[in-house]
Amino acid sequence: MNRRKIWETLRPYVMILPAMLAILCFVIYPVFYLLKLSFYKYNLLNKAKSKFVGVDNYEQLFAKDEFYTALTNTVWYTIATVSLTMLIALLLALWINQKKGKKINALLQAGIFTPHIISIVSIALVWMLLMDPNHGILNFLLKLVGLPPSKWLQSSSTSMMSVILVSIWHGVGYYALIILAALKSVPPTIYEAAALDNASRFKTFYKITLPMISPQLFFILIIMTIGSFKVFDTVRIMTGGGPNNSTSTLVYHIYEYRSNNLGYASATGIVLMVIIAILTFVYFRMLSKKIHYQ
Amino acid sequence: MASIEFKKVTKSFGDSTVIEDLDLMIEDGKFTVLVGPSGCGKTTLLRMIAGLDPQTSGAVLIDGKDVSHTAPGQRGVALVFQNYAIYPTMSVRENIEFGLKNNKVSKEERKELVESISATVGLSDYLDRKPSTLSGGQRQRVALARAMVKKPAVFLMDEPLSNLDAKLRVHMRIELIELHKKLGSTFVYVTHDQVEAMSMADTIVLMNKGEIQQEASPDTIYREPNNLFTAQFVGVPPMNTAPLGKDGASFGFRPESAALTRSATDAWFQYKGVIMTREMLGSETIYHVKGDRYTFMIKCYEDLFAVDEPVYVGVPADKLFFFGADEKRIAKNAPGYQAYLDWLRRQVDE
Numbered sequence: 308m309n310r311r312k313i314w315e316t317l318r319p320y321v322m323i324l325p326a327m328l329a330i331l332c333f334v335i336y337p338v339f340y341l342l343k344l345s346f347y348k349y350n351l352l353n354k355a356k357s358k359f360v361g362v363d364n365y366e367q368l369f370a371k372d373e374f375y376t377a378l379t380n381t382v383w384y385t386i387a388t389v390s391l392t393m394l395i396a397l398l399l400a401l402w403i404n405q406k407k408g409k410k411i412n413a414l415l416q417a418g419i420f421t422p423h424i425i426s427i428v429s430i431a432l433v434w435m436l437l438m439d440p441n442h443g444i445l446n447f448l449l450k451l452v453g454l455p456p457s458k459w460l461q462s463s464s465t466s467m468m469s470v471i472l473v474s475i476w477h478g479v480g481y482y483a484l485i486i487l488a489a490l491k492s493v494p495p496t497i498y499e500a501a502a503l504d505n506a507s508r509f510k511t512f513y514k515i516t517l518p519m520i521s522p523q524l525f526f527i528l529i530i531m532t533i534g535s536f537k538v539f540d541t542v543r544i545m546t547g548g549g550p551n552n553s554t555s556t557l558v559y560h561i562y563e564y565r566s567n568n569l570g571y572a573s574a575t576g577i578v579l580m581v582i583i584a585i586l587t588f589v590y591f592r593m594l595s596k597k598i599h600y601q
Numbered sequence: 602m603a604s605i606e607f608k609k610v611t612k613s614f615g616d617s618t619v620i621e622d623l624d625l626m627i628e629d630g631k632f633t634v635l636v637g638p639s640g641c642g643k644t645t646l647l648r649m650i651a652g653l654d655p656q657t658s659g660a661v662l663i664d665g666k667d668v669s670h671t672a673p674g675q676r677g678v679a680l681v682f683q684n685y686a687i688y689p690t691m692s693v694r695e696n697i698e699f700g701l702k703n704n705k706v707s708k709e710e711r712k713e714l715v716e717s718i719s720a721t722v723g724l725s726d727y728l729d730r731k732p733s734t735l736s737g738g739q740r741q742r743v744a745l746a747r748a749m750v751k752k753p754a755v756f757l758m759d760e761p762l763s764n765l766d767a768k769l770r771v772h773m774r775i776e777l778i779e780l781h782k783k784l785g786s787t788f789v790y791v792t793h794d795q796v797e798a799m800s801m802a803d804t805i806v807l808m809n810k811g812e813i814q815q816e817a818s819p820d821t822i823y824r825e826p827n828n829l830f831t832a833q834f835v836g837v838p839p840m841n842t843a844p845l846g847k848d849g850a851s852f853g854f855r856p857e858s859a860a861l862t863r864s865a866t867d868a869w870f871q872y873k874g875v876i877m878t879r880e881m882l883g884s885e886t887i888y889h890v891k892g893d894r895y896t897f898m899i900k901c902y903e904d905l906f907a908v909d910e911p912v913y914v915g916v917p918a919d920k921l922f923f924f925g926a927d928e929k930r931i932a933k934n935a936p937g938y939q940a941y942l943d944w945l946r947r948q949v950d951e
Contacts, residue, residue, distance in 0.1 A: 496686035499653050504700035504747075505674025514699070518690035599690040 338580075344573035351569060364574035374575070376552050377560040380467060384556060385535035387471045388478075393527060395479050400486035416487070419480035427477060431544040434473045435460065460546055463553035470541050470554055477541075482527050489520035521598045529590055536583050603664035603677065603754035603787055604629040605650055610659035612645055619645050620811040622659070628804065629664075632781045632788040636798040637808035638834070643791045646808075647757050650789060651680050663755060674703070679748035680757040684764065685740050687732045693719070693743050694728040700751045718750045738769050749784070756781075758790045762797065774800055795835050799823070807831055829853075829928040838887060838898040840922070847944050848937075849926035856900040858920035861888065861912045868915025870945055872897070876910050890914055918942060 345364055350356040368374050399419060403412045422430060437443050438459035446456040459469045493516065501511045517524075539558040542548060548555035548563070555563075557579045564572040605627040612620040620642045627633045635643040648654040649661055652673035660667050668676050679700075688696050694715055701711045719725050722742040732740055741761065748756060758777075762770045778801055781788050792798055798805050799819045807814045807822065807830075814834075815827040826832040832840040832853055842853035854870070865871060874892030886904040890897050890912060897914055906912060923931040923941045931938050 494684070494686065496682050496684060497688060499651075499673075500680070500682065500686040500688070500747075501699075502653065502673040503651060503678070503680050504751075505672075505703040506699070507703070510703065515688060515690070521690075 341573050341576055344570055345577050347570045349569040349573075351566065360570065364570045365578075367571060368574050368578065373552065373555070374560060377555045377557050380552075380554060381536055381538070381556045383467065384471060384474075384538055385532060387468075388474050388535045388538075389528065389531045391471070392475050392478050392482055392531060393524070395475065396482035396486055396527070397524075399479065399483040400490055403483070403487055404490045416484070419483055421480065422477050423481040427540045428544055430477055431473060431541050434469075434476075435545055438469055461550065463549075463551045466546050466550060466554045470538075470545055473541055473545065474535075474538065478531070482531070485523055485527060486520060489523035490516070493519045518599045522600055525590075525594060525598045528594075529587060532586060532590070533583055536579065536586075604662075605755060605787065605789065606662040606665075607646070607649075608660045608662065610649065610656045610661065612642075612649065612654070613657045618657075618811070620656075623811070623813065625806065625813060625816070627787065627789060627806075629787055630785055631803040632778070632790065632801055633804045633806060634790045634792060634798040634802035635806045635808060636792055636795055636834075637814075639793055640810075641808040642811040643793075643806075643808050644759055647680075647759055647789060647791045650676075650755065651678055651757055652676055653680075674700075676755075677753055678755040678757055679751050679753035680759065681744045681748050681761045683760040685744040685761075687740055687743050687747070689732055692729050692731055693724060693735070696732065696743055697728075697746050697750050700747065704751070714750050718746045721749070722746045737765055738773070741765060741773065745780075749780075753786065755787045755789065756784075758788070760792050761790075763792075763794075770797075777801060796837065799835070807834060809834075826922070826930060828930055829924045832922065832924070832930070838900070841895075841897045842924070843895045845923070845941060845945065846948065847941070850931075850937075850941060851924045851928075852941065852945055853922045853924065854916045854920050856887065856898045857885075859897065859899050859914050859916045861890070861899055861901055861906060862915060863910075863912060865913050866915045869918035869942070870914075870916040870921060872914045874912060874914060876906055876908050876912060879904075879906070879908050888912075921945065 346359060346361060347357050348360045348363070399415075403416050405412065437445050440446055440456065440458050440461055443459070445459065449456050457465050460466050497515060497519075498511065501515055506514070537558050538556050539562065542554050542556055542559045543562070546554040548559045557575065561572045561575045561579070564575070605625075607623050607625040610620060610623045610625075611618065623646075625646075635646055637643050645654065649656050650663070652668065652671060655661075655669060660669050662668065663676060663678070688699065691699065697715050697718065698711050701714060706714070715728070716725070719728055722745055724739065724742050724746060727735060727739060732743060735743065741764075744761065761777075762773050765773060774797065777788075777790075781801075790797075790801065798807075799822075802819055804816065805819055805822050806816045809830050815822055815831045817825075822831060822835055826835065826840070829842060829851060833842060836855060838856050840853045840855055841859075842851050844850075845852045852870075860866070860868065865873075872890075872892055872895060874890040874895070874897070876888050877891045877896075878889040880887040880889075881904060884902065886901050888899045888901065888906060890899055899914060921942065923938060925931055925937075931941065
């Protein structure tokens with residue numbers, strides 16, 4: 308009887324043990340190890356020579372101009388990518404969701420989703436060709452319509468914009484698909500009721516469509532913000548942080564110090580984690596009341 | 602207050618024509634019920650009045666004005682949807698005043714209207730709640746209040762009671778009749794439930810396959826059905842009908858018009874059968890009587906017989922209906938009527 312009672316109490320913990328072990332090994336331990344590393348001057352060649360330096364790495368970090376450049380770049384990148392991707396994805400989804408031209412819309416839907424299934428490395432390489440200032444097709448097109456050509460990735464004033472452009476192009480189809488699914492789940496009778504209530508198109512969108520798809524929009528906002536803060540691949544391939552650090556982002560900054568100063572890189576990683584955590588918390592605090600879960 | 606008129610209205614969805622050249626006049630201030638089996642076009646008709654699915658050709662007139670090119674919100678109509686179509690993200694108050702806001706009604710007036718309407722339908726305590734926290738009956742009231750607050754000339758209702766449980770439905774039926782009396786506006790109500798139609802309507806428009814079968818008061822529809830379809834659609838259970846065996850005609854009688862007896866009587870139409878099932882419904886009992894040629898449903902107010910008991914079904918001459926080969930009812934003073942009556946009498950003798 309007593310043994311049975313013990314088992315009753317233990318059972319839930321035994322059940323979640325495998326999952327907890329995995330999380331412990333692959334999430335919690337690495338995070339704490341990262342935290343530990345950030346307090347060390349780590350020697351990759353001779354582990355024994357590593358020494359505890361306290362908050363030295365953090366002091367160094369907050370004193371470095373490069374870090375602030377990377378942080379500012381990341382923030383701009385995130386603001387531009389998230390807002391533009393969401394806006395374009397929303398417009399595309401609204402367009403595809405129209406009743407007219409079903410065949411074209413199906414084609415469009417497949418078309419805008421395709422970039423998502425292509426590797427970002429291939430995409431970046433192809434866009435580098437397109438953006439070549441001398442032989443690229445983009446400048447050719449600009450000249451064709453009578454606009455001045457751009458230096459794209461090779462000038463510090465346009466490089467960030469070029470990276471943002473590629474990221475939006477890559478992500479917009481996927482997010483449009485999520486928004487489209489949300490739009491399709493709004494019962495048509497609600498729109499009919501709105502029509503009978505004499506609501507204008509703008510009002511119908513603002514007061515009915517937008518609140519109805521707000522959970523999905525909120526999800527996209529958070530997922531994209533986190534993703535954009537961790538941007539790396541496009542930067543690594545297309546610009547390598549340049550020219551003149553104009554596209555250096557936080558993760559790229561970490562990557563640059565991966566071998567010669569592991570402790571410093573770890574400290575940057577921790578700071579990035581904290582920034583993302585704070586942002587997510589702020590989002591939930593600010594917006595959760597405006598989200599209408601059904 | 603407004604009358605509604607359909608003039609040569611046709612409605613097609615793609616290749617299939619649902620309604621063809623339909624003419625119908627819905628009188629001002631009346632409670633009109635459009636009833637028929639599913640797919641008969643009654644909801645299509647209602648949506649044409651609302652302007653949600655405009656007609657393919659022909660004209661719809663509200664209060665004498667052609668509204669074919671008027672937007673739904675400008676027609677002065679309100680619609681209560683089957684699933685209520687309440688805005689889930691708005692509170693009850695916002696739901697009710699959404700239409701008023703769009704029509705630029707001033708804030709004070711809005712407040713007054715919302716409060717008086719919500720008191721009428723018993724929602725005063727729920728104004729700041731979200732629809733998801735309300736029961737089915739309460740949501741129904743929100744939908745009603747949202748329609749009422751706009752003071753429409755025409756109230757359209759698309760099976761508004763079908764999602765409620767049986768008890769609440771009967772209660773809401775009475776409330777709707779009272780509401781109609783109080784407001785005096787034109788009500789157009791769509792249902793597939795003939796009991797609902799009979800209990801609420803001033804005028805029933807019975808439809809089948811996009812055509813109007815009969816347009817009359819519940820009384821007339823019941824006592825003088827135009828055709829076989831009407832006779833078989835209205836009544837619980839509906840009229841017993843069977844082929845007459847002459848000219849492709851049929852005869853019929855209401856389940857309550859027949860008398861069940863244990864021995865033969867001198868009723869005009871008499872038929873011997875066995876009781877197959879017995880449904881005791883309280884005040885009445887419905888017997889399912891089966892013989893060699895016919896099967897009838899008989900409604901009795903006394904519960905005197907048991908299953909498997911042989912009985913005689915007797916129907917007096919004045920309770921018999923006859924329908925021609927074209928399924929139209931043959932009037933009592935029509936030339937063929939007496940011949941059919943005599944024929945039926947002889948059939949029984951054999």
